[in-house]
Amino acid sequence: MVKVTLWGSLRSATGGLTEVEVEAKNTGEMLKALAKKYPALDPIIEGGVSVAIDGLIYKEAWFTPIKPDSEVVLLPYMKGG
Amino acid sequence: MVTEYKEGSVGAEFNKREFKVVGTRPPRPDGVDKVTGRALFGADFTAPGMLHATVLRSPHAHARIVSIDTSGALAMDGVKAVVTSEDFVKQTSSGNQDTLDNCMARGKVFYDGHAIVAVAATSVKIANAALKLIKVEYEILPHETDVDAAMLDSAPVLHEGRKFRNIPEGNNANVSGYWEFGHGDMDEGFAKADIVIERSFKTAATHQGYIEPHATLATMGPDGRGEIWVCTQGQFMVRDLAAAFVGIEASQLRVTASEIGGGFGGKTTVYLEPVALALAKKSGRPVKMVMTREEVFRASGPTTSSSTDVKIGMTKDGRITAGQAKLRYQGGAFPNITAMLGAMTAFASYDLEAVQTQAWNVLTNRPKQAAYRAPGAPMAIYTVESVVDELCQKLGLDPLEVRLLNAAKKGTLSSYGPTFDEIGLVATLEAAKAHPHYAAPLGPNQGRGVSCGFWFNFAGNTSVSMNINEDGTVAVIEGNPDIGGSRASISMMAAEELGIPLEKVRTIVADTNAIGFNDVTDGSRVTFAVGLATIKAARAAIQNMCGRAAQIWGIDADAVDWVDGAAVPTGHNAGDFPPMSLAKIAADSAKTGGPIAGHFEVNADGAGVSFGVHLVDVEVDPETGFTEIKRYTVFQDAGKAIHPDYVEGQMQGGAVQGIGWALNEEYIYGEDGKLQNAGFLDYRIPVASDLPMIDAVILEIPNPGHPYGVRGVGETGIVPPLAAVANGVSHAAGVRMTELPMSPPRILAAIDGAK
Amino acid sequence: MSKIHVSTSINGDAVEYLCEPEETLLDVLRNRVGLTGAKEGCGSGDCGACSVALDGRLVCSCLVLAAEAEGKTVSTVEGIAEGENLHVLQQKLLDHAALQCGICTPGILIASKALLEKNPDPTETEVRYWLAGNLCRCTGYDKIIRAVMDAAAEMRGA
Ligand code: FES
Ligand code: FES
Numbered sequence: 001m002v003k004v005t006l007w008g009s010l011r012s013a014t015g016g017l018t019e020v021e022v023e024a025k026n027t028g029e030m031l032k033a034l035a036k037k038y039p040a041l042d043p044i045i046e047g048g049v050s051v052a053i054d055g056l057i058y059k060e061a062w063f064t065p066i067k068p069d070s071e072v073v074l075l076p077y078m079k080g081g
Numbered sequence: 082m083v084t085e086y087k088e089g090s091v092g093a094e095f096n097k098r099e100f101k102v103v104g105t106r107p108p109r110p111d112g113v114d115k116v117t118g119r120a121l122f123g124a125d126f127t128a129p130g131m132l133h134a135t136v137l138r139s140p141h142a143h144a145r146i147v148s149i150d151t152s153g154a155l156a157m158d159g160v161k162a163v164v165t166s167e168d169f170v171k172q173t174s175s176g177n178q179d180t181l182d183n184c185m186a187r188g189k190v191f192y193d194g195h196a197i198v199a200v201a202a203t204s205v206k207i208a209n210a211a212l213k214l215i216k217v218e219y220e221i222l223p224h225e226t227d228v229d230a231a232m233l234d235s236a237p238v239l240h241e242g243r244k245f246r247n248i249p250e251g252n253n254a255n256v257s258g259y260w261e262f263g264h265g266d267m268d269e270g271f272a273k274a275d276i277v278i279e280r281s282f283k284t285a286a287t288h289q290g291y292i293e294p295h296a297t298l299a300t301m302g303p304d305g306r307g308e309i310w311v312c313t314q315g316q317f318m319v320r321d322l323a324a325a326f327v328g329i330e331a332s333q334l335r336v337t338a339s340e341i342g343g344g345f346g347g348k349t350t351v352y353l354e355p356v357a358l359a360l361a362k363k364s365g366r367p368v369k370m371v372m373t374r375e376e377v378f379r380a381s382g383p384t385t386s387s388s389t390d391v392k393i394g395m396t397k398d399g400r401i402t403a404g405q406a407k408l409r410y411q412g413g414a415f416p417n418i419t420a421m422l423g424a425m426t427a428f429a430s431y432d433l434e435a436v437q438t439q440a441w442n443v444l445t446n447r448p449k450q451a452a453y454r455a456p457g458a459p460m461a462i463y464t465v466e467s468v469v470d471e472l473c474q475k476l477g478l479d480p481l482e483v484r485l486l487n488a489a490k491k492g493t494l495s496s497y498g499p500t501f502d503e504i505g506l507v508a509t510l511e512a513a514k515a516h517p518h519y520a521a522p523l524g525p526n527q528g529r530g531v532s533c534g535f536w537f538n539f540a541g542n543t544s545v546s547m548n549i550n551e552d553g554t555v556a557v558i559e560g561n562p563d564i565g566g567s568r569a570s571i572s573m574m575a576a577e578e579l580g581i582p583l584e585k586v587r588t589i590v591a592d593t594n595a596i597g598f599n600d601v602t603d604g605s606r607v608t609f610a611v612g613l614a615t616i617k618a619a620r621a622a623i624q625n626m627c628g629r630a631a632q633i634w635g636i637d638a639d640a641v642d643w644v645d646g647a648a649v650p651t652g653h654n655a656g657d658f659p660p661m662s663l664a665k666i667a668a669d670s671a672k673t674g675g676p677i678a679g680h681f682e683v684n685a686d687g688a689g690v691s692f693g694v695h696l697v698d699v700e701v702d703p704e705t706g707f708t709e710i711k712r713y714t715v716f717q718d719a720g721k722a723i724h725p726d727y728v729e730g731q732m733q734g735g736a737v738q739g740i741g742w743a744l745n746e747e748y749i750y751g752e753d754g755k756l757q758n759a760g761f762l763d764y765r766i767p768v769a770s771d772l773p774m775i776d777a778v779i780l781e782i783p784n785p786g787h788p789y790g791v792r793g794v795g796e797t798g799i800v801p802p803l804a805a806v807a808n809g810v811s812h813a814a815g816v817r818m819t820e821l822p823m824s825p826p827r828i829l830a831a832i833d834g835a836k
Numbered sequence: 837m838s839k840i841h842v843s844t845s846i847n848g849d850a851v852e853y854l855c856e857p858e859e860t861l862l863d864v865l866r867n868r869v870g871l872t873g874a875k876e877g878c879g880s881g882d883c884g885a886c887s888v889a890l891d892g893r894l895v896c897s898c899l900v901l902a903a904e905a906e907g908k909t910v911s912t913v914e915g916i917a918e919g920e921n922l923h924v925l926q927q928k929l930l931d932h933a934a935l936q937c938g939i940c941t942p943g944i945l946i947a948s949k950a951l952l953e954k955n956p957d958p959t960e961t962e963v964r965y966w967l968a969g970n971l972c973r974c975t976g977y978d979k980i981i982r983a984v985m986d987a988a989a990e991m992r993g994a
Binding site: 008057 | 684
């Protein structure tokens, strides 16, 4: 199980939770599992999200490995100038 | 300051690395072209038989387009084609459709300057005359340009019937985005504070202000194949959007990026390109389009304006106990994520137990905002750094000490979610504290301002190819327009990795058919991500060259190492051969298997966040309210400065844009919703006589995500100046300033109000 | 509406062109003569990117009518270097990394050359005020000012 921290405003999609647990070994599996467990997250994930694993931000990428004790944070998709 | 990498991290080799080329200051490869006038920018291209196109723009802030009659224009001698929104393909993604609707209004105009019709003719003069013959019937609608007013239930709705995602109850239909970040118990945090300050701030919309207006030249034959030359921050972005908008496949459109006369985020989208392509398609002739400066201001993206409430609690000894911000941004008539980035960055400099930020994006009748250097962060951090400064002032504490006490560091749970890895804020603050500027005496009516700043930096999709020429020189082919000397730093990293002199390397920015996909030049990504891909491409070429040497020597390929630009045998039974140089291997390449090249493609991550601290001394004239910048010093963590001159240049340029934002720059709208200052005379960007030298102090806290330790440096520099200058002015004038720009009348009014 | 015939000298070459009465010198240089070194940043005299010297006087070519060049000499950025040799100012701008995007550079060169011809030993403040009409959005001016001061020093020494 990995623990995923969501950004605050996603609470409405998870019944009030900002920390959720899913079974996943990499980012792609995690996103799929999240969307399955919380269907309201699906369009948000589809629309594009970033994932921070142990402090490093990954904008897209399905195969970044996640260790069970990794710190995983779901973040909105970001862009600079 | 030396930081050791963790063993096994990407940057572990950095620990032992001694650089030969990286860190020096050689002249840039495109320099001579740019001092002799040879360099070709967006408006410098021509093609045989070329037409010129100009655009009819809305004089209204908000109106329904009832009808458009272009017959008069089409009948005019010399007019070859006319396009409206009808000539473009409907998009499936709402983001792309918004961009298209911004290029050419569909059904409604949303702001003063919104494009409606474009005309291609044999000269600009004829095209402009033809625009006058176009009849547009409007149904004028009520408009709103102010962020707070647009949130009221009484405000006119811009996009009726369009449902934006995840908007909480209680917001009106103009709210297109809502985000929330943070952690900890706010009530408990504020309860621990000895003092709590709550303030509201406003910042004006500012424009990137690149000196080169948008310009493009497009061709398209009856075979449906097109070409575009354009000044852009991303030729692949232009290709993908323009092709989709006119309905051709990406492979049929080749886009070449010209030299670019400044972008700062503002050239990460399209305005003219799809329009020129559609006109070229219709007329069968090349079409050139160049914006006037007025069009640049009215119709290309400024940044957002903002209205923010901040509340921060602090103990007597300077520990921040809780921080809260509510940020309301408007970025014009289409949705954007700038407010979200503001909410993520507002408190990023601090290690906080309780922090909460909420952000709203609100649609208004203004041009569609475009990214501007660290989008969202300057105005958010301005508000937080202003309140922190006021808390220090009230408690009689040193502003740098307080920031050091609360600074985010490795292991800090950031205000936006993840825990920080190796970051340079403490080192940057220490450097500022130790600098003579901080101890220098101040004169009468002078004040010193301090601010921290933060930006994420991004990496993204990157492709680099490298060809080893037979004469021992090297061509690096990359796909990101060079906006500030990146060809220099990329050549330097190639030379460093290959172990050859810099003069042997030439880097070019290729068109969309000559190299794999690259994201736009944004997020301070180029030196980081293209640099990373260049190093990896060089390693691929090196591996190939070691293989060739092994074959020639008749030994195992893994018994060959690459040292100082040459293959050398390693290990005790590799044999005793003299080093074989890159030039020698290249010269024999035809006989050893053919041309030698290396390439690397990646969606890079690990850009590494960057922090900066700015110190400024200002003098405020109490009679006129005029502010003079007396002294300015920038401290910033660059990870590793590949070419320190251009790192300093980014820091200085960012600081001065921020000074303009703080003191002068502002989009001014009248009651009629029209932009009143669409020119450099009335929208005043800093000029040479406004400024002192900008001292730049580079810190190098290596980024563990890059083989040389590089972090992005392009954006962070614009973040701290807003608060640094505001804090300086507040001290000098003896009154807290809470609205940008701090123009002389505003400062005078504040001084009078305080009396 | 007939065109005007103009005989002028551009960077030392005799040049003739036909122009419309309302056409600017900048437009003619860029679109008729093929010298695209001078840039249009604003078209209203506010940015200095179009700077050229007209009979040795610094002007914004976007504010000069092409017809006014009749019988005069025009100097543009393309004429500053002598053959393979860069002018000291060009070299110093490169040495000091005083350009990022380079769009302002032609104007900065023409303007600072005009300054040093008038005043070979300007103070920093004089350089800053002289160049106040040349906008640069990239550099914050720091390195530009240093480059011009350094060029002035070297030209005085030479
Ligand atoms: S183009 Fe002439 S001053 Fe700007
Ligand atoms: S270098 Fe870009 S405007 Fe001066």
